[in-house]
Amino acid sequence: MKNFYNSSIIGILSLSFLLFFGNSFSVIAQSGSVFVTTDKNDYPPGATVLISGYGFWPEETVSLQITHYDDWGDNSAEVHQPWIISSDGQGNISSSWYIPTDQDEFGATLLLTAIGSLSGEKAEWLFTDNGNFSYTTTPGKYASLSTTAGAINSSTLSVDVESPKNNGTFTVSLSFSNQSGTTIGIGSGSGQINLTSISNSFETGGPNGPVVTKSFPVSVAVGSSVPNGTYQFQAIAISSTGDPTNNKEWKFDVIVGSGSTGGSIGSVLIGTQSNIVTYGTSTTTSYSITSARGSNGNVNGTYSVSGLPPGVTSVFSLVNFNSTGSDLFPGTNLELTVPNDLDAGSYDFSVTLSDGGSLASTIGTLVVSKKNLAVTAVTGDITYG
Structure with a gap:
């Protein structure tokens, strides 16, 4: 109300x-x-x-x-x-x-x-x-997604919706439509792209009430028979009371396959282990990771790691990024925390950069050294028996 x-x-x-x-x-x-x-x-x-x-x-x-x-x-x-x-x-x-x-x-x-x-x-x-909703892409998220037919993504696209004061309390949901020139259907069919989001409650009070901003992550499910291409959509906020209204919208792209403007990933490289890891001591070590594009265009990249030995945990300094045109890909740093009971030896693991339509991987190596044993010489006579 x-x-x-x-x-x-x-x-x-x-x-x-x-x-x-x-x-x-x-x-x-x-x-x-x-x-x-x-x-x-x-x-x-x-x-x-x-x-x-x-x-x-x-x-x-x-x-x-x-x-x-x-x-x-x-x-x-x-x-x-x-x-x-x-x-x-x-x-x-x-x-x-x-x-x-x-x-x-x-x-x-x-x-x-x-x-x-x-x-x-x-x-x-x-x-x-004040009157109208306003829209900005959620910090750390994107207004474009590179994906493939049959894939589902709910972690890349997100919009922040701001509602002005003096509209009381109401619930907001997103309404999706095609931008001009995009004719593919929005829905759950095999030849359609399904777009969904959440609902949020806004409490904006009276003339001296607050301006309220809420985030709306967008989930994208691409039908299995959707052809490769770039599909342009837009979203507007719909209030349960009819106010505020809209005089603009949030626009975003879903790039299936290589897309007409989609780029690709060329390579990913990993540096050497930053410091010595010794059996018996819990240690943190890190690796510098760089990557390069294969072709110009939009890429929503995600770094991941697999094949780590048991007990080893990982953190990337940068997990997701968006790169457009011919811009260079940003690098990242992979930090591994090694438990004190991991046996000495060499352990290979894989680092992958993927955008849903292309990927590249590289092999890194974690080296755990043996613990140095201290030997103390005993002087004097030793009597047997």
């Missing part, structure tokens, strides 16, 4: 008129709170604000004005000057106000004031001009 912000409603209208007709008279009493509001709490730039209110004197002129709350904006601009309307026979008012796109309204909290010219009654209402 959306949380509405109620501003102060100032004044109680209470008046009595004595109307004399010969020897008789009637008493007409009007009382009640004046109130003014807008049709939404939050608007995007360029939107029209619909204003309504009640409790004013019948058919009195009412002054309406919208200014920056806390006076941080330019209230001298023409758009912030008051305008005059008339209430109807029941004291109700209605009007509208256009939010300019070329001034200082974006991100502002705005104050609507209504004052009756005869009654002197005043009502106020706060609303905001």
Whole structure:
């Protein structure tokens, strides 16, 4: 449910008129709170604000004005000057106000004031001009994925969705569609690409509430008969209450096989062991790893290691990367922690760089040395028996 912000409603209208007709008279009493509001709490730039209110004197002129709350904006601009309307026979008012796109309204909290010219009654209402979701690729994740037909990936693509304040509490999910020029279906068929994500709850309060950002990882399942190529999609956030809205979207690519713009991995190389590892001592050692592309284009690379001896654990300084065009691949550092009970000897293991469509591997060697034994010579006579 959306949380509405109620501003102060100032004044109680209470008046009595004595109307004399010969020897008789009637008493007409009007009382009640004046109130003014807008049709939404939050608007995007360029939107029209619909204003309504009640409790004013019948058919009195009412002054309406919208200014920056806390006076941080330019209230001298023409758009912030008051305008005059008339209430109807029941004291109700209605009007509208256009939010300019070329001034200082974006991100502002705005104050609507209504004052009756005869009654002197005043009502106020706060609303905001934020209006739209905004999107950025989640730090450490990407807006493109290289994969193969039949593969599933849920660790590469992710978008951060930011919702402005003053929209209350609501749930958000992502809606996916094709970009122009991409005709492949979105779905679970063998010739389709299925795109799914999670839902997140947003609590953005009123005009002074927080701006909220949540991450939405995107899972991609490519049908087994999807041909190689680059497929372009987009996502928008959908609110359970209908607000905020969207004036842009998050765009991303799914590259199947080599893709029309997909690059490939050429080689991966591993350096020598950084220090001596000795049996009987728990030791950490490391290896420098470099790699090179096979062809230009987009590559989402992932480093992995396999074949380590029992008890040895590994950590990469960089696991995933995205490289476009002819950019060089970033290297990484592999750190191995060797337990004290691993027998002396040489152990081969494999380091692989993969992007889902191409891969390269190399062999590294972990050398565990024997423990040096200290021998103490004994002097003097030794008697047998």
